Amino acid sequence: MSTPPTIGRTVHYRASADDAVRINKRRKDAYKSGAYAQEDGTIAHVGNDVSEGQIFPAVVVRVWDVGTANLQVLLDGNDTFWATSRKEGEDVGTWHWPERV
Structure with a gap:
């Protein structure tokens, strides 16, 4: 294990199959309901599909143990994904x- 994470640091997060299902579902629901096209201030989950293994930048929002943190994952779209209690690896x-680099 390397340096412990601290709040506000940017790390890379590798999406799991379950993450991809959850993210893609809420994005598909936004299209299905028409929420993505609203012009009344409604904010819908919109973006490119996510698949298992894709890497996204993430901001550390809480540190639990050495190497375990909650993250706000910055997706390729207008939304984020809250990845809780994720370990370094x-x-x-x-x-x-x-x-x-």
Whole structure:
């Protein structure tokens, strides 16, 4: 394990199959209900489909244990995904520090 996460830091999050199902469902529901096209201030979940293994930037919003944190995952769309109690790692459903380039 590397440096422990701290609030406000940006990490990379690898989406799990369950994450993808939940995100894609709420986006499909926004289209199905017509909420995405409202011009009355309604905010709907709109964006590109998510699939297992995709990596997204995420902001650490709470730290639980060493290496375990709640994240606001920045999706490719107008919404975010709240990933709770996620551990550091390389598998799906985990976060890791961005690679240095």
